[in-house]
Amino acid sequence: MTSLEALVGLNKIGDIGSARLDALLESFSCPEKIINAPLDKLFSVQGIGEYIAYRIHTLGKDEIDREFKACRKLGLDLISIDDARYPVNLKNIPGAPILLYVKGKLEEMDRMAVAIVGSRRASYYGLNLAQKFGGELSVQGLTIVSGMARGIDTAAHNGALKAGGRTIAIIGSGFNYIYPEENKELAEEISRHGAVISEFSVDMPPKKENFPRRNRIISGLSLGTLVVEASRNSGAIITADFALEQGREVFALPGKVDTMSAYGTNELIKQGARLVTCAEDILEEFGMGPEIVLDTQIPMKEDICSKESILYGLITADPVTIDELAEKSNLSIPCLSELLLEMRLKKQIRQLPGKIFVRSTNAS
DSSP states (O other), X not given: XXXXXXXXXXXXXXXXXXXXXXXXXXXXXXXXXXXXXXXXXXXXXXXXXXXXXXXXXHOOHHHHHHHHHHHHHHTOEEEETTSTXXXXXXXXXXXXXXXXXXXXXOOGGGGSEEEEEOOSSOOHHHHHHHHHHHHHHHHTTOEEEEOOOTTHHHHHHHHHHHTTOOEEEEOSSOGGGOSSGGGHHHHHHHHHSEEEEESSOTTOOOOTTHHHHHHHHHHHTXXXXXXXXXXXXXXXXXXXXXXXXXXOEEEEOOOOTTOGGGHHHHHHHHTTOEEOSSHHHHHHHTTOOTTOOOOOOOOOHHHHHHHHHHHHHHOOSSOEEHHHHHHHHOOOHHHHHHHHHHHHHTTSEEEETTTEEEEOTTOO
């Protein structure tokens, strides 16, 4: 059994994210050994209860083989958390999925992504603006991430597609149950101009509890999340909460105070989310401008490390702006934004309001 086959099996069990996988790997060193481990040894691993231990112990090779056969039939790629193609933004969140089912293709440029989410029962105002932001941001080289739900999500995907940009859809079901059904054609189009992604095995139906889990991936793939319309306690608000927990930016469009679909966005703004009225507001937050087209030529890993070292030397306990860093480092703003995100995720630096950076107090 290969490592990927073992991870597919573990993923089918459910309730095994990156934290539990790390705990299992500490005891068994590789995924294959986890699958073949004795029941009592599995049960002794911290965080692995009796049910999960029993499911691992009884997992059959035929179950894994059927999953691979279904993936081949559906044209899906399987990307495990230890695969070099696994999205960097997502890998750094708590509880990252151990496996991604992908239809389409992930690109390096998808690291520069923004999520657009909102109400399924959206108004004309919301739908129009979601499509507008999706189009305008994708033209600037940002990948648009959303959940392919009815309403705002669908409008955001369509905006990116109509503008000829890239978009990624995260679904809350397996690929044998594309939901909602009326978006099957949209899913195919997205897969040709980006990717459709699920963490669920192919036969997982769209259960209610799947969608909050799906939302953490939407925010985790993105540098920031724009909430267009959202009622109280909606899925879009859950996505915004995940974004905050993951250290990502949250943006919100203001709405009429007497409209239920604007309650969530207005509340987010009161709590500190950035109020936006145009795509330039979001581009500015990422140190970009409407005149900038992102360079999709991603530097080699050695170059990234070298540039991070240069930046780290320029960032001290004294606050420094991104413009000052651009001048001192001779790096472009898009390149700087990507490197600064990497350094923030590694907790080497902190970002203060106003796109100002300082070295983290716990950095070595």
